[in-house]
Amino acid sequence: MPVSTKPVLSTSVLSSAIASSVTVSKPRVAVVLMNLGTPDAPTPAAVRKFLKQFLSDQRVIEIPRLLWAIILNLFVLPFRPKRVAKAYASIWQDGDSPMRLILQQQVDLLAERLQQRFAHVDVRVLPAMSYGAPSTYGALDQIRQAGIEHVIVLPLFPQYSATSTGAAIDAVNQWTSKQRDMLSICVIKDYYQHPLLIKALAQTVREYQQEHGQPDKLLMSFHGIPKPYADKGDPYPERCHVTARLVAQALGLTDEQWAISFQSRFGKQEWVKPYTSDLLQQWAAEGVRDIQVISPAFSADCLETLEELALENQHIFLQAGGKSYHYIPALNAHPVHLDMMEALTAPLIEGFLNSGIVSGTEPVHCAAQTSSPDL
Ligand SMILES: C=CC1=C(C)c2cc3[nH]c(cc4nc(cc5[nH]c(cc1n2)c(C)c5CCC(=O)O)C(CCC(=O)O)=C4C)c(C)c3C=C
Numbered sequence: 001m002p003v004s005t006k007p008v009l010s011t012s013v014l015s016s017a018i019a020s021s022v023t024v025s026k027p028r029v030a031v032v033l034m035n036l037g038t039p040d041a042p043t044p045a046a047v048r049k050f051l052k053q054f055l056s057d058q059r060v061i062e063i064p065r066l067l068w069a070i071i072l073n074l075f076v077l078p079f080r081p082k083r084v085a086k087a088y089a090s091i092w093q094d095g096d097s098p099m100r101l102i103l104q105q106q107v108d109l110l111a112e113r114l115q116q117r118f119a120h121v122d123v124r125v126l127p128a129m130s131y132g133a134p135s136t137y138g139a140l141d142q143i144r145q146a147g148i149e150h151v152i153v154l155p156l157f158p159q160y161s162a163t164s165t166g167a168a169i170d171a172v173n174q175w176t177s178k179q180r181d182m183l184s185i186c187v188i189k190d191y192y193q194h195p196l197l198i199k200a201l202a203q204t205v206r207e208y209q210q211e212h213g214q215p216d217k218l219l220m221s222f223h224g225i226p227k228p229y230a231d232k233g234d235p236y237p238e239r240c241h242v243t244a245r246l247v248a249q250a251l252g253l254t255d256e257q258w259a260i261s262f263q264s265r266f267g268k269q270e271w272v273k274p275y276t277s278d279l280l281q282q283w284a285a286e287g288v289r290d291i292q293v294i295s296p297a298f299s300a301d302c303l304e305t306l307e308e309l310a311l312e313n314q315h316i317f318l319q320a321g322g323k324s325y326h327y328i329p330a331l332n333a334h335p336v337h338l339d340m341m342e343a344l345t346a347p348l349i350e351g352f353l354n355s356g357i358v359s360g361t362e363p364v365h366c367a368a369q370t371s372s373p374d375l
Pocket residue numbers: 036037038039051060061080084097099157161163164223224225226236264266267297298301302303304
């Protein structure tokens with residue numbers, strides 16, 4: 001029988017070759033907390049830059065591109081930023097946008113919890129916005145540069161909408177599309193009926209009422225979307241209804257003691273109803289005097305809650321004859337909100353570890369790789 005002349009690698013040679021190309025360290029995982037985005041400054045120029053990026057996204061505005069480019073550049077961007085910058089200036093805190101400040105607080109607190117819980121794992125938590133800063137590109141670049149391969153993305157929109165969560169994941173996918181070597185990414189689509197979301201919302205209402213008493217009615221006002229988006233299958237409004245009903249149940253409210261509505265309309269088309277401003281006027285006309293308002297679509301207070309809901313809508317209700325209107329802050333960095341974020345992300349980290357997908361043995365080249373694509 002002819003004897004093979006091919007060189008045969010001994011086991012010891014092979015294992016030393018592998019050993020030289022891998023590094024054994026703590027397993028590494030990153031969690032990215034995402035929110036929508038906000039301008040860099042409360043100035044017309046910064047708001048214009050933000051709105052241009054946000055409102056150019058086809059997920060947000062579905063009007064045919066050429067027509068929308070004309071409307072956006074001729075009728076929206078020359079006028080809206082000036083007005084909206086004033087609104088941003090009225091809510092700006094400590095030199096920054098509340099949404100960005102709160103996102104960073106959420107990141108720091110979640111990192112503390114996860115690092116304590118997974119002492120044997122290198123867990124990083126990073127903030128990212130779908131539009132503006134800190135960018136999704138920047139967060140994923142940092143993760144790559146830290147040599148982390150396994151990532152959990154949590155868009156902080158409790159109720160999925162293509163216009164919010166879908167757009168956030170698009171931003172992640174746009175980064176991936178520029179990489180030769182992708183990351184292992186696990187996405188949490190939404191959590192509109194998660195028991196800890198419902199518990200957190202009910203608890204913040206109870207805490208508020210312990211201090212301020214119980215109102216005639218509790219209004220749960222969600223950010224709206226255009227009605228045609230819902231008609232074409234965006235599940236967002238149905239999910240808002242489920243969240244609202246579960247919160248009302250958790251609080252033991254009767255149907256007369258609460259209602260749902262949708263705010264933040266933009267543009268001329270019909271949006272999902274009832275509109276918050278209409279309902280407030282109707283209630284005032286019916287003799288409802290004392291109301292409290294929460295906004296369970298927002299994980300962090302922002303322009304839409306601090307200005308539109310807490311001030312603008314308060315004015316509408318009081319002008320229409322209402323006597324008392326109180327906005328209950330968003331979940332922000334409340335410990336019960338962090339409990340929920342920990343409960344959503346920790347099992348996925350455990351899943352990565354238990355499955356052996358994350359081992360602490362990563363190829364050396366990952367740590368050195370930059371994000372610049374050579375595609
Ligand atoms: C067609 C337009 C819009 C859709 C659809 C939309 C969906 C949507 N938005 C949020 C959350 C936020 N939106 C915020 C601001 C904001 N939203 C729109 C328009 C649409 N949103 C505009 C034009 C703006 C900017 C302000 C303005 O010009 O009026 C914010 C606040 C950002 C901040 O800096 O504080 C949030 C948050 C969700 C969750 C959503 C779909 C469910």
